[in-house]
Amino acid sequence: MQTYDFDKIIDRTGSDDIKHADLLRDYGRTDLLPMWIADMEWETPPFIIDALRKRLDHPLLGYTKTPRDYTRTIAQWIYDRHQWHVNPDHITYIPGIVKGIGYVINCFLKPGDKVIVQPPIYHPFYLTPQHNGYEVVWNPLTPVTDDEGHIVTYEMDFDNLAQVCDPHCRLLILANPHNPVGITWSKPTLQRLAHFAVEHNLIVVSDEIHCDMALFSTRHLPFASVSPEAEQCSITFSAPTKTFNMAGVVSSWTVVPDPTLRKKFFGWMQASELNEDPMFASIAAVAALKHGEPWREQMVHYLEGNITYLIDYCRQHIPLIRPVPPQASYLVWLDCRDLRMTHEQLIDFFVNHAHLALSDGEQFGKREGHGFMRMNVGCPRSMLHQALLQLQNAVDELGK
Ligand SMILES: Cc1ncc(COP(=O)(O)O)c(C=O)c1O
Known part of the structure; x- marks a missing residue:
């Protein structure tokens, strides 16, 4: 089996990557180690680049049919990875998951409807409804702490959900696995959520973009697969892009098992050709799903090593910063509350003292993210080590 090199440093200069290009705009300086926006520092796997290059060998890029096996390949991948049987006819392309959330909002909601989100949460979950003119209802996650009071995970607060959900609530947006806290939700939690949703006439958008990166011994459960109720109320989004x-290829899909929801949503998208795949999106997706399992396994293994390294390093050298151990993906929620800084001080500390560009926790929920930062550890270990050294030095300086 081919082995891939995740230690290799890739120079992104000349690629216009947002992680570097927006440093000055968002952080005020460019001499920072960027560990914010959610892409990784590893090469896009060669079998994807090769498939795209092969198509470019043909001199004409006219209107092109979707690869015949596109939806079947996705259904097979979902079954192989998550044991969820999906009918290929229930799948269609969407041009990005955030856009997909916007589509659901515009297809299903009417003025006065509301959208429930569970902070701390990936910010487009509340910004997309708000920017489309809909009120957001907040159901904060509850931190779960160990004996020493350190956050180890979060739980959904069903009592609060029952209180805040009113008859205008029409949609709940679920991150499964969760960004920024990396939770793979349990079956009882997802079943309970599905039951609640059906009782309250809610559509659940389950964003599963991080689902193929479950870590250590955890397992991702597709929301729609946990019960007939979940199947009935859900619109699932996923992608091979993370x-x-x-x-940058923008290649995502939606799965809608319920015939009524599907007819309405697919019909709404088809009316404006919003679900027609650009040629490179489906070529890249099929290449990833057909050839990608060995690469994925090796990448997840390397990532587990990074996460263990981060947690151990903080415990030994930077105890004032506590990573919440993620169960999936490469985004790590750092509890920095022991630094006892205001929001502005924390941002200034990371940017101007540690020289790191992380995602500021308050962006995921003003109250729930206060005192937290999100760190992207999808990178060569040497880069992670450098970041931790910079952070350690900056924390040590505080005590002087
Ligand atoms: C949970 C989640 N959903 C969606 C996205 C973005 O997906 P897309 O680029 O397909 O809109 C991200 C990217 O960070 C994410 O973390």
């Missing part, structure tokens, strides 16, 4: 580091 797992195979090809976000």
Whole structure:
């Protein structure tokens, strides 16, 4: 089996990558180690680049049919990885998951409807409804702490959900696995959520973009697969773009098992050709799913090593910063509350003292993210080590 090199440093100069290009705009300086936006520092796997290059060998890029096996390949991948049987006819392309959330909002909601989100949460989950004119209802996750009071994970707060959900709530957006706290939700939790949703006439959008990066011994459960109720109320979004580091190709899909929801949503998209795949999106997806399992396994193994390294390093050298151990993906929620800084001080500390560009926790929820930062560890270990050294030095300086 081919082995891939995840230690290799890739110079992204000349690629216009957002992680570097927006440093000055968002952080005020460019001499930072960027560990924010959610793509990885590893090469996009060669079998994806090769498939795209092969198509470019043909001199004409006219209107092109979707690869015949596109939806079947996705269904097979979902079954092989997550044991969820999906009918290929229930799958269609969407041009990005955030856009997909916007589509659901515009297809299903009417003025006065509301959208429930569970912070701390990936910010487009609340910004997309708000920017489309809909009120957001907040159901914060509850931190779960160990004996020493350190956050180890979060739980959904069903009591609060029952209180805040009113008859205007029409949609709940679920991150499964969760960004930024990396939770793979349990079956009882997802079943309970599905039951609640059906009782309250809610559509659940389950964003499963991080699902193929479950870590250690955890397992991702597709929301729609946990019960007939979940199947009935759900619109699932997923993509190979995070797992195979090809976000720029913009290649995602939706699965809608319920015939009524599907007819309405697919019909709404088809009316404006919003679900027609650009040629490179489906070529890259099929290449990733057909050839990607060995690469994915090796990448997840390397990532587990990075996460263990980060947690151990912080425990030994930077105890004031506590990573919440993620169960999936490469985004790590850092509890920095022991630094006892205001929001502005924390940002200034990371940027101007540690020289790191992380995602600021308050962006995921003003209250729930206060005192937290999100670190992207999808990178060569040497880069992670450098970041931790910079962070350690900056924390040590505080005590002087
Ligand atoms: C949970 C989640 N959903 C969606 C996205 C973005 O997906 P897309 O680029 O397909 O809109 C991200 C990217 O960070 C994410 O973390």
